[in-house]
Amino acid sequence: MPQYEAGTFDVIVVGAGHAGAEAALASARMGAKTLVLTMNLDMIAFMPCNPSIGGPAKGIVVREIDAMGGAMGRVIDKTHIQMRMLNTAKGPAVRALRAQADKVLYQQEMKRLMEEQENLSLHQGIAEELIVEDGEVKGLITQVGGIYRAETVVITTGTFLRGEIIIGDLRYSSGPNHQQPSIKLAENLEQLGFETVRFKTGTPPRINSNSIDYSKTEIQPGDDVPRAFSFETTEFIMDQMPCWLTYTTSETHQIIDENLHLSPMYSGMAKGTGPRYCPSIEDKIVRFSDKPRHQIFLEPEGRSTREVYVQGLSTSLPEHVQRKLLESIPGLEKADMMRSGYAIEYDAIVPTQLWPTLESKQLTNLYTAGQINGTSGYEEAAGQGLMAGINAAAKVLGKEEVILSRSDAYIGVLIDDLVTKGTSEPYRLLTSRAEYRLLLRHDNADLRLTELGYQLGMITEERYARFLEKKDHIEDEIKRLRGIIIKPNEQTQEAIRNAGGSELKDGIRAADLLKRPEMNYDMIASLTESDIALSDEVKEQVEIHVKYEGYIEKSLQQVDKLKKMENKKIPENIDYDAISGLATEARGKLKEVQPLSIAQATRISGVNPADISILLVYIEQGRIAKV
Amino acid sequence: MMEFDTIAAISTPSGEGAIAIVRLSGPEAVAIANRLFRAPGSKALADQASHTIHYGHIEDPATKEIAEEVMVALMRAPKTFTREDVVEINCHGGIVSVNRVLSLALRAGARLAEPGEFTKRAFLNGRIDLSQAEAVMDLIRAKTDRAMDVALTQMEGRLSRLISSLRQALLESIAQMEVNIDYPEYDDVEEMTRPMMLEKAQWVQSEIAKLLQTSQQGKILREGLSTVIIGRPNVGKSSLLNSLVQENKAIVTEIAGTTRDIIEEYVNVRGVPLRLVDTAGIRETEDIVERIGVERSRKVLKEADLILYVLNYAEKLTEEDLLLFEAVRDMNYIVVINKTDLPQQIDLDQVKELTSDTRLVTTSLIEEEGIDQLEEAIAELFFEGEIEAGDMTYVSNVRHISLLHQAHQTISDAISAAEMDVPVDMIQIDVTRTWEILGEIIGDTADDGLLNQLFSQFCLGK
Numbered sequence A: 001m002p003q004y005e006a007g008t009f010d011v012i013v014v015g016a017g018h019a020g021a022e023a024a025l026a027s028a029r030m031g032a033k034t035l036v037l038t039m040n041l042d043m044i045a046f047m048p049c050n051p052s053i054g055g056p057a058k059g060i061v062v063r064e065i066d067a068m069g070g071a072m073g074r075v076i077d078k079t080h081i082q083m084r085m086l087n088t089a090k091g092p093a094v095r096a097l098r099a100q101a102d103k104v105l106y107q108q109e110m111k112r113l114m115e116e117q118e119n120l121s122l123h124q125g126i127a128e129e130l131i132v133e134d135g136e137v138k139g140l141i142t143q144v145g146g147i148y149r150a151e152t153v154v155i156t157t158g159t160f161l162r163g164e165i166i167i168g169d170l171r172y173s174s175g176p177n178h179q180q181p182s183i184k185l186a187e188n189l190e191q192l193g194f195e196t197v198r199f200k201t202g203t204p205p206r207i208n209s210n211s212i213d214y215s216k217t218e219i220q221p222g223d224d225v226p227r228a229f230s231f232e233t234t235e236f237i238m239d240q241m242p243c244w245l246t247y248t249t250s251e252t253h254q255i256i257d258e259n260l261h262l263s264p265m266y267s268g269m270a271k272g273t274g275p276r277y278c279p280s281i282e283d284k285i286v287r288f289s290d291k292p293r294h295q296i297f298l299e300p301e302g303r304s305t306r307e308v309y310v311q312g313l314s315t316s317l318p319e320h321v322q323r324k325l326l327e328s329i330p331g332l333e334k335a336d337m338m339r340s341g342y343a344i345e346y347d348a349i350v351p352t353q354l355w356p357t358l359e360s361k362q363l364t365n366l367y368t369a370g371q372i373n374g375t376s377g378y379e380e381a382a383g384q385g386l387m388a389g390i391n392a393a394a395k396v397l398g399k400e401e402v403i404l405s406r407s408d409a410y411i412g413v414l415i416d417d418l419v420t421k422g423t424s425e426p427y428r429l430l431t432s433r434a435e436y437r438l439l440l441r442h443d444n445a446d447l448r449l450t451e452l453g454y455q456l457g458m459i460t461e462e463r464y465a466r467f468l469e470k471k472d473h474i475e476d477e478i479k480r481l482r483g484i485i486i487k488p489n490e491q492t493q494e495a496i497r498n499a500g501g502s503e504l505k506d507g508i509r510a511a512d513l514l515k516r517p518e519m520n521y522d523m524i525a526s527l528t529e530s531d532i533a534l535s536d537e538v539k540e541q542v543e544i545h546v547k548y549e550g551y552i553e554k555s556l557q558q559v560d561k562l563k564k565m566e567n568k569k570i571p572e573n574i575d576y577d578a579i580s581g582l583a584t585e586a587r588g589k590l591k592e593v594q595p596l597s598i599a600q601a602t603r604i605s606g607v608n609p610a611d612i613s614i615l616l617v618y619i620e621q622g623r624i625a626k627v
Numbered sequence B: 001m002m003e004f005d006t007i008a009a010i011s012t013p014s015g016e017g018a019i020a021i022v023r024l025s026g027p028e029a030v031a032i033a034n035r036l037f038r039a040p041g042s043k044a045l046a047d048q049a050s051h052t053i054h055y056g057h058i059e060d061p062a063t064k065e066i067a068e069e070v071m072v073a074l075m076r077a078p079k080t081f082t083r084e085d086v087v088e089i090n091c092h093g094g095i096v097s098v099n100r101v102l103s104l105a106l107r108a109g110a111r112l113a114e115p116g117e118f119t120k121r122a123f124l125n126g127r128i129d130l131s132q133a134e135a136v137m138d139l140i141r142a143k144t145d146r147a148m149d150v151a152l153t154q155m156e157g158r159l160s161r162l163i164s165s166l167r168q169a170l171l172e173s174i175a176q177m178e179v180n181i182d183y184p185e186y187d188d189v190e191e192m193t194r195p196m197m198l199e200k201a202q203w204v205q206s207e208i209a210k211l212l213q214t215s216q217q218g219k220i221l222r223e224g225l226s227t228v229i230i231g232r233p234n235v236g237k238s239s240l241l242n243s244l245v246q247e248n249k250a251i252v253t254e255i256a257g258t259t260r261d262i263i264e265e266y267v268n269v270r271g272v273p274l275r276l277v278d279t280a281g282i283r284e285t286e287d288i289v290e291r292i293g294v295e296r297s298r299k300v301l302k303e304a305d306l307i308l309y310v311l312n313y314a315e316k317l318t319e320e321d322l323l324l325f326e327a328v329r330d331m332n333y334i335v336v337i338n339k340t341d342l343p344q345q346i347d348l349d350q351v352k353e354l355t356s357d358t359r360l361v362t363t364s365l366i367e368e369e370g371i372d373q374l375e376e377a378i379a380e381l382f383f384e385g386e387i388e389a390g391d392m393t394y395v396s397n398v399r400h401i402s403l404l405h406q407a408h409q410t411i412s413d414a415i416s417a418a419e420m421d422v423p424v425d426m427i428q429i430d431v432t433r434t435w436e437i438l439g440e441i442i443g444d445t446a447d448d449g450l451l452n453q454l455f456s457q458f459c460l461g462k
């Protein structure tokens, strides 16, 4: 095939899914001349599964992306059909937003944002081969012979690498939702020496809303207060669409039992490793056979379509069995199935082959992000995309690389887990993966990350000024509450009695009174005259800081220890074979992961404290020798 | 200089000599010692000049009780062995008191040093010659492996099983809590409530407290085994005490400030510290049974960890001997048949029947015979032949106790939070921490335990 020079860029992003979109926007915003090359421009930021963004841990990632100047939060704020704050009855550390998306609008809005972004070109095309010279990536070649050159390349091809769809005993080569799979690129990566694993995921059927008898289901409305992911959003969508809840029945379970031999998961057809947190309905019924019923959520896919996503019914049983399953569920007896569910298998690269910047260890200037790295989920993809985009651009622009620590962000936890521990199943973020979740809250994402976003050039001056003002207000107000004494006068005692607390015996610092479980910021504010009107966000920060000071302090002490270990860097060209005394398993793992710091080394499974001590001694020996 | 946390360890081998040293090294060394050290009339330790020695007492900050009489050497960085701030606490009380001081230092914020860690720090801070690097690495490897071996043997017992069951109980609650957080819509997973959390936490707290109290090894370490010698008049009790004391260079410490003047004599018998308590009615027990009756004396004796019951080889068993047998039934005791240098009068078969499977030792204290066997019997009884005596045993034990104290602290924090209406997921932070600390005791730090629990206990996902 004749080839031609198609263009030269600083950064090329392959794929415009959730990872690709963030990567491209970040890179361009930082000032790198960026190309995003994707298979189909009508499928930008497509959601192949749930029409939903956020949720515990994931929702906090969206906030983090936004705090650094990313797009996901802004786009979903404009295109959701419902939004809810989850875990409101629990503490502030685990609260998170979740939105139901208008799937099509979401794609359109993301596309528009990218089209309008300075420094960013959107081209349709399929990357088939990387141009590699001396172990460095220099660009790529498309299926029509276009040669694109760039300093760095970010690959975000999701589940497309050797994708195969499986339904019943049918198995065929395909990307998600019957798009083209990426086979040439998969082969190219294999030739370049990348180690891959075969993973699997699945999606449930979609049905026509008009065929649902909603009277047999329970309504699940959104919150009726304004909510937004982005710290920039000022307009809120209050006209919301509800979701609906129904349940499987004993009949559903019986159908599955009878047809289990037709399921590719049980017939041995499907071999890829699926995620435990996202089991198919057949899995759930086999593994938890004593459960009489399972929840099924009906989620509208948007305002302009009648298609409804049947959450809880992910399956790869044959199409005719899927129809029977639907009919056995209250409200869905007459369901008109528009698309059947399916499982998809694909290649993912083993993520321990990456540096914490998401750059490849064996191929300089190549970055990968998103589901290709073994994760699953839009938010996980977007978070990685953002960081890969930032680092790919930083390298070209001669800026310092950016690695978020586990104590900075859920995104830091996610990437550290991937590159340090690898993953044996599609990786999903869970709250329990974060050791410092009290610090990594939904509400303080901006306080954690906006400074960084600003330094990277991703936050506007105007937004930064507002951020600084908010920070000042919080600090001043905390200081004020710590300084003021509330006297046990009648007004105070009455307020405390009304709140169900026990009366004051003595004067008490306002901050200490706020620590009482029954008190909140507004009550305290009314007892202390203050003339500045504070925003709700500031009040929330003040309240959380004061109320949970003890816990926050404890977490910060742990973070302190972590930071010390992170500051102990391991030299880049360390020769683990030269270190006598390391246990064999530890040596192998250290060579594979090549941790950047002692902190990272301690998290590798199979590396024991004794190995860490020996490593420390060895490093120090080298340092002394150099001096 | 590299930055480290503050470590502490006993720096003289146990059992050797009367003076043992607890050494602290690190940025907090002086502050920690300062928290424990009392020297009425002089400046606080933290305000003293470097390279000075001070006389005073170590006090338990929690109870304000004086624990030990000590000499403290204060050496500030950089002119020290490790090039960090170093404090050495010289204890005169032998292994028991030194262990007690170490425990207090650990509770006051120090971390137990790993084997070879002082040397390692000395090296890392450039104090030791470069050529010794290899040797240091070997040392670390060898010592750590040995410590782990010892720890493992110790762990294959009751303690390990108990801790594993506590952890499993905590894990189930944590997993349930995590599911509540990560899958808020799932109605088939019961919502973890504060009372549920409280109940679980209180149970764990009381189990840990029990462990701290009754764990035989823990008790050995904190105060030595309280040991009582009983027997009829003239069978050789005082002689036995003196023999043990002489053989083992006991140190007599007078602890002032308590209401009664108690003299405790500590002897270290093959790694088992014994505290021979000399109070009215305990040490001089000849007439105890007559005076207060079998039932009451049983009660008194029950407070002892170990009873050495002395019989006379040269006399027949008397009614009084039989009463004493009755009094020590079901307790930890060793029968010592003394005066074997004299002609036998005692009916050995009868004694054997009365003692059944209890240990029996024959001695002639006058001829200094049989004491070795007695010491061995004591050591066996408490280590049950599984654990070699030696400093590793102590180190691991102190480590366990210190971790148990930490776990007790964190679970208590969880309880007070639960009683105060703090959100459940915040309470869970301390519960999780407890679970982690208990894991450190049994060396189980596998971090996918929680996720495995989560996905096997609950049916999750879309």
Ligand SMILES: Cc1cc2nc3c(=O)[nH]c(=O)nc-3n(C[C@H](O)[C@H](O)[C@H](O)COP(=O)(O)OP(=O)(O)OC[C@H]3O[C@@H](n4cnc5c(N)ncnc54)[C@H](O)[C@@H]3O)c2cc1C
Pocket: A014, A015, A016, A017, A018, A019, A020, A037, A038, A039, A040, A043, A044, A045, A046, A047, A048, A049, A050, A125, A126, A127, A128, A156, A157, A158, A159, A160, A176, A177, A181, A182, A185, A201, A202, A203, A278, A342, A343, A344, A369, A370, A371, A372, A375, A376, A377, A378, A381, A382, A428, B462
């Ligand atoms: C059937 C299915 C079910 C899923 N179920 C779940 C679930 O239950 N829970 C969950 O959390 N997540 C699920 N996911 C995962 C979630 O959709 C993905 O994690 C997320 O979309 C990944 O984002 P990404 O940007 O990495 O990849 P994608 O969003 O897949 O984007 C890949 C992009 O790369 C482009 N591309 C591919 N190859 C080339 C090439 N050679 N040249 C140019 N462009 C290329 C594609 O056109 C696309 O734009 C599911 C995915 C699928 C397909």
Ligand SMILES: Nc1nc2c(ncn2[C@@H]2O[C@H](COP(=O)(O)OP(=O)(O)O)[C@@H](O)[C@H]2O)c(=O)[nH]1
Pocket: B231, B232, B233, B234, B235, B236, B237, B238, B239, B240, B338, B339, B340, B341, B342, B363, B364, B365, B366, B367
């Ligand atoms: N022959 C002999 N005499 C002993 C032995 N042990 C102790 N005695 C003597 O027995 C007497 C009583 O000893 P003592 O220790 O005071 O007995 P107590 O009353 O039980 O404390 C003393 O005269 C000892 O010297 C021994 O093994 N052999």
Ligand SMILES: [Mg+2]
Pocket: B234, B237, B238
């Ligand atoms: Mg006597």
